Amino acid sequence: MLQKFTKHININFPFLKDASLLMTISGGLDSVVLTHLLNTLNFDVSLAHCNFKLREKESDLDEKFAIKLSQKSCNQIFTKKFDTNQFAIKNKLSTQIAARELRYSWFQVLAAKHNFDYILTAHHADDNLETFLINLTRGTGLEGFTGIPTKNENIIRPLLPFSRDEILAYATKNNLTWREDASNASTKYIRNKIRHQVLPILKEINPSLLSSFSKTLNHLQESKKIVEDRINEVSSEILQSENGIIKFDIAKLTSLSNPKAYLYQLLKKYNFTEWNDVVNLLDAESGKYVISSSHQLIKDRDFLLLSKNKDVTLSKVESFFQIDKNTSEITKPIHLVFKEVDEKSTQKKQAILVDKDLLKYPLILRKWKNGDYLYPTGMQGKKKLSKFFKDEKFSLLEKQNAWLLCNAENEIIWVINHRQDRRSSVNINTKNILQITL
Structure with a gap:
């Protein structure tokens, strides 16, 4: 695996060799292996461990393990405790989403404060497939079927091409030790249900499931690029921006083969969820509007007008x-x-x-x-x-x-x-x- 990993880095991430890296470490198998690989190749890497205080003493033992590992491997380490349950309740989030927001926010703070060029996580091929199936069960657009990105701004996931079996084999061969999260065996969470109940059946049907899935992802990602090219082409014809307001030409939108699909692609990054209401604006009377968590879309004669919520005055404000x-x-x-x-x-x-x-x-x-x-x-x-x-x-x-x-x-x-x-x-x-x- 070391040889395969080295080749992968040389081809796809050669810039990491001279970069200052912050790697997230839970103490589990995946992050321990990634730490070992990076240290073996002499990368400049520091570690960051989150203690979410979700598993009582086990969470503290994970933190102690991560610190001990960093001392043994001579890696600088940052640790932080979070009151994850309180954050989840306050922000009306699931525990998993709350933990995700807390950790990524903290990683970015560390990167900015200590001038780290990139943040590395230990997501692998099985994680990618699990995420795909989760999105499938929940309903998603094309972007939900294109997998976890290998690079997303300053976040890089160098283990994505590798399976959990490959990672385990590497850890065993190199006599590595890691922490097992007992909650990973529970089927309380949808990811664990898919991991323990669905994937074994799929792999029994197709022993080369991960390889087949990788090919499917490549096809979907190529299709997504075609869609993005078309949306960029259409945007220049349909959209115009004035004083922070984006105007959508309704006549040109409705002349397209599938206005709903185009509206979804044009507006998906603005946090709208009620897509039928958005489409209904095309035929609505002037003044009708739909609000997302961040933006407002309002019908105004021949246009749909998009603006940030802070720029509109539909709510009662001092005037x-x-x-x-x-x-x-x-x-x-x-x-x-x-x-x-x-x-x-x-x-x-x-x-x-x-x-x-x-x-x-x-x-x-x-x-x-x-x-x-x-x-x-x-x-x-x-x-x-x-x-x-x-x-x-x-x-x-x-x-x-x-x-x-x-x-x-x-x-x-x-x-x-x-x-x-x-x-x-x-x-x-x-x-x-x-x-x-x-």
């Missing part, structure tokens, strides 16, 4: 602020600077000039409401703000996120970053000019 006469700057909810100037300057979209003597304080910063009127500069008469938004082709999100600067009587001074109201604008009689800049 009324007072600004005193002597204020020179505010930073919340938006950043405005108030400055007296001696003469008129070229006005930009992000700034207006007003007659300070015409202002009635305190000024008010607020969201728009029905009944608001604007006296736009460069126009005669007044216009309903809703009509102004329509004429200027504001999207629903742009209307929701628009701020108005008003005087003490709630008369509009500025639709910020869009249009000034002429009632407070400078004129030939103005003596004190105030510049307001976004």
Whole structure:
């Protein structure tokens, strides 16, 4: 196995030879073997052990074993205890997911603090197959069938081509010792059920199961690349980005052979789960929306508008602020600077000039409401703000996120970053000019 592992590293990860590595070690068979392989090849590797405190004294014994192993092999080691159950309860996660989030978060902290180039884990071919079958039972898209990635940003899994049998044979040949996790024998968890009850039957049907599975993974990964190429091609035609909002052209989307499949591929990284509701937006009336844990997708006439949740104002938030006469700057909810100037300057979209003597304080910063009127500069008469938004082709999100600067009587001074109201604008009689800049 050492020869095969060396060849695998030389071909796929030659950059590891000169890198500073952090390897995760549980004390189990897989991580002990990976530690031995890396040390035999003289890699610069440090160890990191998580004590999740899930198995009482056994967890502490695992930690002691990892420390003893590091001392014997002269590897630097980092250890950390976690209250995994409390974290799981607080964040409404399963124990396994909680442990995963805790360990990977800590590994990244260590990597950043100590300048490790890569984080190595000891996942192997059997883990890959188990994950595939777990995803199959739960339902998944194509990405759930393409296996554990060998490299994911700074995380590398160099044992993925090797089976559990190969790893065990190497450990036995080299007289290695490791810790057995008693919970691995329990069928309480779905992974263990698959490992102990399903895989033996599949391997009995096909003794070359892992080899066949590897070929299947390669085919699926190649298919995934074709899908990604097509999605990139379609994205350039369907999507456009404006001020942090991604716009999906509905007409172009619905002209595709399978709009639902394309929507899934285009939106899968934005944490949506109610895919039927997402697809139904294509035919919904304007204003309908779907929210994920991180984003909102809203129907606006001919487009679907995607934005981060923090950028939308559908939820109840404070939307009324007072600004005193002597204020020179505010930073919340938006950043405005108030400055007296001696003469008129070229006005930009992000700034207006007003007659300070015409202002009635305190000024008010607020969201728009029905009944608001604007006296736009460069126009005669007044216009309903809703009509102004329509004429200027504001999207629903742009209307929701628009701020108005008003005087003490709630008369509009500025639709910020869009249009000034002429009632407070400078004129030939103005003596004190105030510049307001976004």
